[in-house]
Amino acid sequence: DQQVKQNSPSLSVQEGRISILNCDYTNSMFDYFLWYKKYPAEGPTFLISISSIKDKNEDGRFTVFLNKSAKHLSLHIVPSQPGDSAVYFCAASAPGGGADGLTFGKGTHLIIQP
Amino acid sequence: EAGVAQSPRYKIIEKRQSVAFWCNPISGHATLYWYQQILGQGPKLLIQFQNNGVVDDSQLPKDRFSAERLKGVDSTLKIQPAKLEDSAVYLCASSLDGPYEQYFGPGTRLTVT
Numbered sequence: 001d002q003q004v005k006q007n008s009p010s011l012s013v014q015e016g017r018i019s020i021l022n023c024d025y026t027n028s029m030f031d032y033f034l035w036y037k038k039y040p041a042e043g044p045t046f047l048i049s050i051s052s053i054k055d056k057n058e059d060g061r062f063t064v065f066l067n068k069s070a071k072h073l074s075l076h077i078v079p080s081q082p083g084d085s086a087v088y089f090c091a092a093s094a095p096g097g098g099a100d101g102l103t104f105g106k107g108t109h110l111i112i113q114p
Numbered sequence: 115e116a117g118v119a120q121s122p123r124y125k126i127i128e129k130r131q132s133v134a135f136w137c138n139p140i141s142g143h144a145t146l147y148w149y150q151q152i153l154g155q156g157p158k159l160l161i162q163f164q165n166n167g168v169v170d171d172s173q174l175p176k177d178r179f180s181a182e183r184l185k186g187v188d189s190t191l192k193i194q195p196a197k198l199e200d201s202a203v204y205l206c207a208s209s210l211d212g213p214y215e216q217y218f219g220p221g222t223r224l225t226v227t
Contacts, residue, residue: 004156032214034215034216036218041220042220042221043118043205043207043218043219043220043221044157044205044218045218046215046216046217049214049215089156089157091156098164098169099162099169099170100145100162101147101149101159101162101170102147102157102159102216103159104156104157104158105156106154106155106156107156
């Protein structure tokens with residue numbers, strides 16, 4: 001049972017355009033959502049997060065949108081740059097006695113075309 | 115600030131052998147996590163420590179996997195005996211408080227032949 005789903009294994013975007021990565025979740029107990037970026041042979045790097053009490057969080061070129069009723073979140077990157085080419089993971093956390101390990105999606109490989 | 119350190123970076127063993135991975139979290143981070151990432155999948159939580167106590171090990175295959183964090187700092191994850199399906203990258207992460215901004219190490223790539 002996959003609780004966090006990233007249905008696009010890969011996405012190709014032209015440099016300078018907007019990249020939109022999508023994520024759906026099924027567990028209504030999730031209350032904190034994060035996006036991680038991963039380069040080959042490195043560990044995931046934290047990018048941006050959002051709490052369930054918000055519907056938008058922005059940090060420079062990166063904006064995350066949360067639609068709780070649809071159990072959907074998206075990451076927007078504007079403008080896309082070549083260094084953004086990486087695998088992006090959506091992750092979620094649910095409260096519960098201090099247990100706050102993350103549940104990850106399978107990732108989306110973003111390719112920025114020059 | 116030094117990041118999360120892991121060793122070894124790569125390990126190849128035969129099935130039924132044992133293996134151990136080491137992790138040193140960011141200084142001052144009370145919470146430490148071990149994740150398993152199988153090729154083509156996202157990381158999956160194996161165990162979470164708060165200081166030297168286990169908070170969540172519900173997804174740890176306890177018949178063959180064990181982990182410890184004796185002094186509340188560095189941690190060791192062991193597999194004994196290894197199976198072919200244990201081939202994966204084992205990631206260690208730490209955080210100051212809660213799930214917010216977990217910092218990941220580079221991982222250990224395990225190949226079981």
